[in-house]
Amino acid sequence: MSTTEVVWFRRDLRLSDMPTLSSAADAGRVVALFVLDDRFAATGPRHTFLLRCLRALDDDLGGRLLVVRGDPATVVPKIAREFDAGAVHISADHAPYGSRRDRAVETALGDVPLVRTGSPYAVSPGRVVKNDGTPYRVFTPFRRAWLDHGWRSPATTDVSTVSWLDPDGIDLRVDIPDDDTDITLPPAGEQAALRRWREFRDDELERYDTDRDRPDLDGTSRLSAALKFGCLHPRTLLHDLRGRSDPGAVAFRSELCWRDFYADVLHHRPDTAYRNYNPRFESIRYDTGPDAERAFAAWQQGRTGFPIVDAGMRQLLAEGWMHNRLRMIVASFLTKDLHLPWWWGAKHFMSHLVDGDLASNQHGWQWTAGCGTDAAPYFRVFNPTSQGEKFDPKGDYVRRWVPELGGIAGKSVHRLPDGPPPGYPEPMVDHAHERQVALARYGEISARG
Numbered sequence: 001m002s003t004t005e006v007v008w009f010r011r012d013l014r015l016s017d018m019p020t021l022s023s024a025a026d027a028g029r030v031v032a033l034f035v036l037d038d039r040f041a042a043t044g045p046r047h048t049f050l051l052r053c054l055r056a057l058d059d060d061l062g063g064r065l066l067v068v069r070g071d072p073a074t075v076v077p078k079i080a081r082e083f084d085a086g087a088v089h090i091s092a093d094h095a096p097y098g099s100r101r102d103r104a105v106e107t108a109l110g111d112v113p114l115v116r117t118g119s120p121y122a123v124s125p126g127r128v129v130k131n132d133g134t135p136y137r138v139f140t141p142f143r144r145a146w147l148d149h150g151w152r153s154p155a156t157t158d159v160s161t162v163s164w165l166d167p168d169g170i171d172l173r174v175d176i177p178d179d180d181t182d183i184t185l186p187p188a189g190e191q192a193a194l195r196r197w198r199e200f201r202d203d204e205l206e207r208y209d210t211d212r213d214r215p216d217l218d219g220t221s222r223l224s225a226a227l228k229f230g231c232l233h234p235r236t237l238l239h240d241l242r243g244r245s246d247p248g249a250v251a252f253r254s255e256l257c258w259r260d261f262y263a264d265v266l267h268h269r270p271d272t273a274y275r276n277y278n279p280r281f282e283s284i285r286y287d288t289g290p291d292a293e294r295a296f297a298a299w300q301q302g303r304t305g306f307p308i309v310d311a312g313m314r315q316l317l318a319e320g321w322m323h324n325r326l327r328m329i330v331a332s333f334l335t336k337d338l339h340l341p342w343w344w345g346a347k348h349f350m351s352h353l354v355d356g357d358l359a360s361n362q363h364g365w366q367w368t369a370g371c372g373t374d375a376a377p378y379f380r381v382f383n384p385t386s387q388g389e390k391f392d393p394k395g396d397y398v399r400r401w402v403p404e405l406g407g408i409a410g411k412s413v414h415r416l417p418d419g420p421p422p423g424y425p426e427p428m429v430d431h432a433h434e435r436q437v438a439l440a441r442y443g444e445i446s447a448r449g
Ligand code: FAD
Pocket: 212, 220, 221, 222, 223, 224, 225, 227, 228, 255, 256, 258, 259, 260, 262, 322, 323, 324, 325, 327, 328, 331, 349, 353, 355, 356, 357, 358, 360, 361, 362, 364, 365, 368
């Protein structure tokens, strides 16, 4: 006899290549559920993007997405009881909060099984390990093992054959809240993500390995928010790239592997969401106090007097996104020029990034600060001026985001040889001096062994 199965959508807001849906649809009629979890802030660009993705999913489901609000450990069992469900189906969450939440829901469900099928990663965290069974700590050997391991082909459930249940009349049902934001977000939802992927794959991927480091060229996919919310699965992208060994495809595959790598690292070391991966850094000296807080505010607002840093920070505020090269430059500036704790910067990023993801963000920060996996060697302190000249060689990116510098032609916008124009600050630090301070502080923890 056919049962009713609940598909609880979380970081998989799509209908194609969706193994969770396949496993539910094989067993019976399907209720599509999303829980607005009280624990997460109901503001900010990421939340807005989420709401738009939910609206897109609801449209694709013909209005049959059951959205409820509350603590998942309370509301998911209520919904399961309401429909007398055979099982609740999810894709596994390996992040610290998600796995705790799922264990709590599993307990609260009692006899109704919580069925985990797949995960938001090409290769689920914990799957790729060294020969001795321990996790990888360095990216390049992880990538080799990840490529050897490979991934499944996309799931092929025909959505039109799924027997969806209409959730009309369910008391707990709420409307998807309205959203408002004054920042420009990427188009939300599965169809928009697939369109963007096809456009990128067909027109831009062949130049990706050369253009991806150039913030002035917009040479990356801009799919990070869609991947964060599972509007498309990385396996779909990797499947499209099968057999391709051209530099663009190789580089893109490698970036998707970074995403899996950091999820794997966080899975094995959940403490590194907030603590240094390298314990030696527990004793490094950071600046704190009112001057440090003033410096932090200037960095947040994009008023450091270093044009490339300010352009990146202003892009973040305006778009909820920042180019990867800029993320590294501004993170290096915060930790090595201003000597502020990496987690201050990571928190600011998480408040503003539409793609904000605990694993990629905290470990991107730790990599740059020198305390993470594969950490940039401590003596590599990015020079913000030469980074600007190298990666924004005509100055177009800076002029786009820092209007005060709009009248300064070419790459001199990075050095401002005639001093800052009216309204734009002097450089807040002397980079050469701060580099020495950073090296001395790293030297102290190295000496302590
Ligand atoms: P593309 O270059 O088109 O890459 C394709 C996809 O690969 C990305 O969408 C992303 O899913 C993945 N990817 C690419 N580079 C990385 C990387 N270094 N680490 C992990 N995954 C990667 N990425 C996030 O998704 N969320 C974050 O919160 C985040 N915070 C970061 C913080 C810092 C300090 C740094 C240095 C990097 C961070 N990244 C983060 C990684 C990277 O900057 C973004 O994934 C990338 O800029 C997104 O743009 P895109 O989709 O155009 O990338």
